[in-house]
Amino acid sequence: MSSKTNTSLWARWRNLSNDSPTKIVVVAVGVCLACSILVSSAAVLLKPRQQENEAQARQQEILKVAGLYRADADMETLFEAIETRYVDLVSGDYIAANDVPTPTVLTLAREHDIAGIGKHPRHVPIYHVYENDVLATLILPLIGKGLWSTIHGFVALAADGNTVKAISFYDHAETPGLGSEISSPDWQAKWQGKKIVGMHGHMQIRVIKGQVDPASHHADYEIDGLSGATLTANGVTNMVHYWLGEHGFGPFLARVRVSGPEGG
Ligand SMILES: Cc1cc2nc3c(=O)[nH]c(=O)nc-3n(C[C@H](O)[C@H](O)[C@H](O)COP(=O)(O)O)c2cc1C
Numbered sequence: 001m002s003s004k005t006n007t008s009l010w011a012r013w014r015n016l017s018n019d020s021p022t023k024i025v026v027v028a029v030g031v032c033l034a035c036s037i038l039v040s041s042a043a044v045l046l047k048p049r050q051q052e053n054e055a056q057a058r059q060q061e062i063l064k065v066a067g068l069y070r071a072d073a074d075m076e077t078l079f080e081a082i083e084t085r086y087v088d089l090v091s092g093d094y095i096a097a098n099d100v101p102t103p104t105v106l107t108l109a110r111e112h113d114i115a116g117i118g119k120h121p122r123h124v125p126i127y128h129v130y131e132n133d134v135l136a137t138l139i140l141p142l143i144g145k146g147l148w149s150t151i152h153g154f155v156a157l158a159a160d161g162n163t164v165k166a167i168s169f170y171d172h173a174e175t176p177g178l179g180s181e182i183s184s185p186d187w188q189a190k191w192q193g194k195k196i197v198g199m200h201g202h203m204q205i206r207v208i209k210g211q212v213d214p215a216s217h218h219a220d221y222e223i224d225g226l227s228g229a230t231l232t233a234n235g236v237t238n239m240v241h242y243w244l245g246e247h248g249f250g251p252f253l254a255r256v257r258v259s260g261p262e263g264g
Pocket residue numbers: 147148174175176178179180226227228229230231232233
């Protein structure tokens with residue numbers, strides 16, 4: 001009985017003209033359904049691979065700002081030279097290596113959110129690089145809005161907690177040839193040796209519009225602008241000010257400047 005009904009349904013479907021509204025709607029819905037199942041399955045199945053790629057891209061950037069990256073070497077092996085530590089952004093303290101903190105999110109008041117990120121974890125990983133068993137470099141993560149996209153980066157600081165050794169910006173969607181010049185090694189090299197805060201502890205580092213005047217009193221804190229990309233460059237300055245300022249790593253860096261990089 002049921003097979004007879006099925007046969008007659010199939011026969012009725014076959015007899016329907018291709019121009020019939022019923023057939024058009026059923027075929028369109030069927031195609032949409034099949035495509036959406038295909039796309040969502042691909043998204044679910046590829047998620048672990050995507051996360052793995054993101055973690056590798058992160059590791060590569062950390063190694064680059066640490067000055068340890070070599071294209072011909074195994075990244076996992078290179079990364080063994082780097083120590084990961086967690087910092088409590090509120091207290092400015094390191095979290096003890098065996099103390100796994102409860103994940104806590106800090107929601108930012110609009111007036112403090114100059115990086116345009118809304119919220120971020122309270123406990124954030126930073127990276128230590130040792131030279132001859134001495135902690136020589138602190139690598140801190142950065143994240144903030146550019147003109148079109150969220151920009152990710154890392155800054156490597158000397159043990160004084162106030163001198164930039166290297167910086168990198170990656171994983172963004174600023175316009176090629178304009179805002180995306182923030183990823184150019186030549187421009188990133190201009191950050192090397194720049195100071196973050198001045199003698200009185202105020203944030204001074206910034207990307208300016210135009211070229212830095214080497215004779216200026218501010219030359220130690222200023223980085224050449226990117227022609228035609230001032231809005232992205234302003235986003236970079238805001239991101240750096242947020243993360244190295246009082247609501248980001250400021251309390252931690254204040255301790256480093258007094259007690260050294262191990263005592264943050
Ligand atoms: C299609 C298009 C893409 C742009 N992309 C960027 C960009 O990625 N970053 C940026 O700062 N400005 C970008 N701009 C330019 C900005 O609108 C703005 O003019 C520029 O940031 C001002 O910088 P300037 O004062 O150095 O000229 C773009 C403009 C256009 C028309």
